[in-house]
Amino acid sequence: MARPRILVVGAGFAGVGCVRRLERRLVPGEAEITLVTPFSYQLYLPLLPQVAAGVLTPQSVAVSLRRSRRHRTRIVPGGAIGVDTDAKVCVVRKITDEIVNEPYDYIVLAAGSVTRTFDIPGLVEHARGMKTLAEAAYVRDHVIAQLDLADASQDEEERASRLQFVVVGAGYAGTETAACLQRLTTNALKQYPRLDPKLIKWHLIDIAPKLMPELGDKLGLDALEILRRRGIEVSLGVSIAEATAERVTFTDGRVLPCRTLIWTAGVAASPLIAALGAETVRGRLAVTPELSLRGSDGVFALGDAAAVPDLAKGDGAVCPPTAQHAMRQGRTMADNLIATLRGMPLVPYEHKDLGLVVDLGGRDAVSKPFGIELKGLPAQVVARGYHWSALRTNVAKTRVLTNWMLNAIAGDDFVRTGFQLRSPATLKDFEYTDAYLSPEQVRAHTAATVIRH
Template sequence: MNTVTRPRILVVGAGFAGVECVRRLERKLNTDEADVALVTPFSYQLYLPLLPQVASGVLTPQSIAVSLRRSSKYRTRIIPGGAIGVDIKAKVCVIRTINDEIVNEPYDYIVLSPGSITRTFDIPGLTDHAFGMKTLAEAAYIRDHVITQLDLADASDDPAEKASRLQFVVVGGGYAGTETAACLQKLTHAAVKRYPRIDPGLIKWHLIDIAPKLMPELGDKLGKSAQEILTRRGIDISLGVSIAKAGPEEVTFTDGRVVPTRTLIWTAGVVASPLIATLGAETIRGRLAVTADMNLPGHDGVFALGDSGAVPDEAKGGDGAICPPTAQHAMRQGKVVADNVIATLRNQPLKPYVHKDLGLVVDLGGKDAVSKPLGIELRGLPAQFAARGYHWAALRTNVAKVRVATNWTLNALAGDDFVRTGFQARKPATLKDFEYTDSYLSPEQVRDQVEGAGTQEP
């Protein structure tokens, strides 16, 4: 008896790109045309741009974690774990499951969208003492941590301890860092009114970046407007400055200043997932060098996109520019790459990814925002309306939209309760504890794993 095996499509990563790809594959593929599997350690899609609002308590964590299991009509098999290596010659993906087993998953077509990790540098004490803002757990942890600093400062009679607990440092003047500093400053500004023993003047937020401008992608005028808003709110902005050394109770800036602090938040950019390095293929600034149709040259059936693929930006005339790793591009790339996987299955021509950037939105908390939709510069409430309107529309499910809208409304009307959960109060967690960067294999280890263990039968 002959058994016909359907082609196996493996999608790695449940970010914007991966989820859009999977959902389109499900809609456009016939049920008997291929099997689709999705590798992800968490069965939800995280809406990353709203993480600062989770950290500041404007939104609850659940509201931006869109479940992948909510609907019963989806047929994709979810593999709970993380891809730690890919052998593109053997067509095998090595996966570490959530129960810490290592399995080999064979595929016929693979879509690589494992996202990115926080970019760090060889700065003494950085990974031991800095917090990131890349995962839902980090955002929830930072909220607890910041409120804890207020509680501990209120309980302390030591001026030096109060000073270190009430100063906060955010490194990174891009969107993530700027929004994080802005939203958390709003949180502490409102919360300190409930702490009569704390002098509000002791609370200081520092936002630093090695670049000469804040959010240069916004342009000079809007970038300057954002800087003026934050400065007016009391945030100390230092440009052309970074971290020289980080300790448990102080941070040393590269200009020589020493700031007493127990809170260092590092948002100085991202790099592609270490998974990409396991392929041994050509990269551009850490991202796989793919064609405009997101295919890896010389390897039919291997696609990369989002943070992991250096996709040529055809909308800029093919001048060597690559698409920035933004949610806007990732969502649209996910749909195009799904179409290209199907086209490969059906021996049809692939189509290139072309999308002109629709603009940028930056939510600075409360009524403050700067936005540039379709090239139109907005400030204040119009910008806030554009920012939140864009994020709300981009949420994938109606349930998520209702939750986010409800959270925004409740926060606007009732404010925050400044509650810390205490879930991780006894367990410090910094950059090195959240992103598992030591879990990935080397290309040689991938090859040994694949050759030594064989592959799992579908």
């Protein structure tokens, strides 16, 4: 009798958490596990701002899948571009651009999310994201390049535009990105004696009325005070109306000469979800508390791609797209798959909030572990301790800790690698948002391949 085939799509916190638990708890030979991912690593997303600032190297937050797996999972190097739930086939575009079918008995959709954009003139052409390792590396090179070009320029207008930086989105990603990169440019001034410190200006804007409202009023105000004390101009209730290569127009009418626009204003579920043609909640796949898709046999979803009911809050609330939820859902997902294989009842996903941590660089941080409000150095110790402990492998923990120590002792470096210098750098170039098939294309593809074979 053939072994059941479990196909996991995505190697983020949710997907890897599910696979690792399956490897530990399944009896050898009980099922075949396949993981579909374009990269051979799990990205530790919360530390990307520190990669952009050069505090951490890209390799230190790219946790190897080969090193941590137990040699029971087949890894397909590619991205899922469609799913035919009737035929039980996932369509995969391999990194060679070859399109193949991966049949399954059970599929776990942990495809994650992409940067959410809006119909703002010039946004997708000129904004840069902070969702992938390539984007973080690009943003670092770009920011340092602006300092180099401003230092070399004899044109005062050009110099002013290169030294204005705008980050849209005052959530965790945007706030930490603005804070870490502002610290980098401030520390860089010793290397650029010709630059006027007053010309370097970071702007953090958000249409929301509060900075990181999840922190609560007190810690939110503490974070706001830290940012403004460091010279970051925070504008709430404001977004951008238009972006060009050399300026940004705010919705309040301000026009800033600016050549760096970083967009972190929320996330949207992977476009793969639309390829299913199933019910969604705010773009995320509607699933049961047990993480299964109603009406589809053997289909499960979790993490940023799924609207998982938040049983702790009730009233129709769904879990926010955070790493903390994704990791825990991955474990519940694995347990429910094993229960399905063994004919046992499934368990709903429930959680207890562990709190929040926000690393603002240096000794600046705000944290709320188990409801205890902290700021400054104690908050920084909690924030970095949490991130360090969440890294899956000892190699990754050693690299991150070594990087932190080196940065604390030797300070920042301002090397521009140039790896992405001539590469397209729009959001879709880094996040491949136009690579997916429609439900009709998926069905036509699977029907054609079944006929051929």
